[in-house]
Amino acid sequence: MPARMTPAQKAASAQRRNAAKVVMNRNAVTEAELGIADGLYEMAVSILAEASNLAPRDPEKAAERGVPMMADTGTIGVWWHGLQVHGAMAGRPRDTKAKGGQMVKTGKDEVVMVVGFTSPLAHLQELGTIKMNAHPFLIPALNRQIPSTAEHVVPAMGKRVRGSSDEEKFWAALDAEQKARPKP
Amino acid sequence: MTLLTLTGAAVAELLADPSVAAITTRIRPVEPAAGDAQNAGSYIPFVVVAPIDAPWRAETATSVATVALRCYAATYPAAEALYLTCAAVFHRKGPRIASSRLGIYGSLVGGGPTLSNDPDTKQPYAYGLVDLRVSIQPTPPLGD
Numbered sequence: 001m002p003a004r005m006t007p008a009q010k011a012a013s014a015q016r017r018n019a020a021k022v023v024m025n026r027n028a029v030t031e032a033e034l035g036i037a038d039g040l041y042e043m044a045v046s047i048l049a050e051a052s053n054l055a056p057r058d059p060e061k062a063a064e065r066g067v068p069m070m071a072d073t074g075t076i077g078v079w080w081h082g083l084q085v086h087g088a089m090a091g092r093p094r095d096t097k098a099k100g101g102q103m104v105k106t107g108k109d110e111v112v113m114v115v116g117f118t119s120p121l122a123h124l125q126e127l128g129t130i131k132m133n134a135h136p137f138l139i140p141a142l143n144r145q146i147p148s149t150a151e152h153v154v155p156a157m158g159k160r161v162r163g164s165s166d167e168e169k170f171w172a173a174l175d176a177e178q179k180a181r182p183k184p
Numbered sequence: 185m186t187l188l189t190l191t192g193a194a195v196a197e198l199l200a201d202p203s204v205a206a207i208t209t210r211i212r213p214v215e216p217a218a219g220d221a222q223n224a225g226s227y228i229p230f231v232v233v234a235p236i237d238a239p240w241r242a243e244t245a246t247s248v249a250t251v252a253l254r255c256y257a258a259t260y261p262a263a264e265a266l267y268l269t270c271a272a273v274f275h276r277k278g279p280r281i282a283s284s285r286l287g288i289y290g291s292l293v294g295g296g297p298t299l300s301n302d303p304d305t306k307q308p309y310a311y312g313l314v315d316l317r318v319s320i321q322p323t324p325p326l327g328d
């Protein structure tokens with residue numbers, strides 16, 4: 001006659017049974033993460049637009065120096081698991097000393113968004129110098145957009161995840177079939 | 185009406201720290217004072233605390249304020265050391281009340297130091313950002 005299981009053994013056994021039934025849908029996780037990246041890119045575009053509006057503009061000085069205006073040198077990059085998936089920001093993400101680009105370090109399991117200005121004057125405007133007070137434009141733009149993060153990210157995730165779900169595809173196919181069926 | 189000066193509170197905290205005071209007592213709000221900026225060969229250490237942004241959160245009557253620390257010194261390593269000393273005053277520090285009755289719930293150094301030199305005097309400096317979670321109303325004194 002088999003020995004009776006203690007309550008702890010029963011709980012462990014139930015947990016093992018349940019765990020065996022859980023299947024990780026890796027494709028859905030990937031799509032959800034890529035959805036986050038899509039949403040962050042949309043957010044980055046909004047931050048950059050706002051920062052460009054706030055940034056001081058001096059077209060005469062820029063023309064005199066023969067360089068683009070600082071406000072127009074904004075750039076964006078979004079990385080997913082170390083791969084750049086959005087934006088044209090230069091620089092290799094794993095390098096800490098990327099030549100000609102920003103120093104962007106991203107982890108293997110991270111989605112990273114970077115918004116910046118490539119002009120060498122940008123940080124001087126943002127934080128000030130000995131002879132000039134700070135005229136912040138990037139951090140205020142970021143702070144204004146942070147409350148709307150969910151508005152950017154949630155729909156983007158929804159788009160990706162819905163597109164990859166077998167269940168959604170099933171219901172969409174059923175809907176299409178019902179619409180195609182001749183009415184009595 | 186009590187004026188809650190965030191930059192003033194940050195300056196006061198830096199001035200009260202003996203490690204910072206051992207390096208310099210020239211802690212300036214917003215811009216350097218006369219005599220701080222010197223030419224090459226006679227650089228002196230000083231710190232500028234520049235307010236960057238302080239968006240209000242009306243639902244909690246708080247603000248997450250960002251200030252920039254610009255730490256000037258004679259050399260890059262000295263500027264870096266001054267920045268790290270200043271950053272230690274704020275990094276992961278808990279609730280306290282400034283002398284102006286500004287409630288500071290917590291503070292965190294967001295990054296840095298980044299090294300650069302001033303475009304006018306070429307003096308080396310290290311900079312970084314500090315986030316301060318603060319009250320937007322004066323904190324009443326104990327016993328009120």
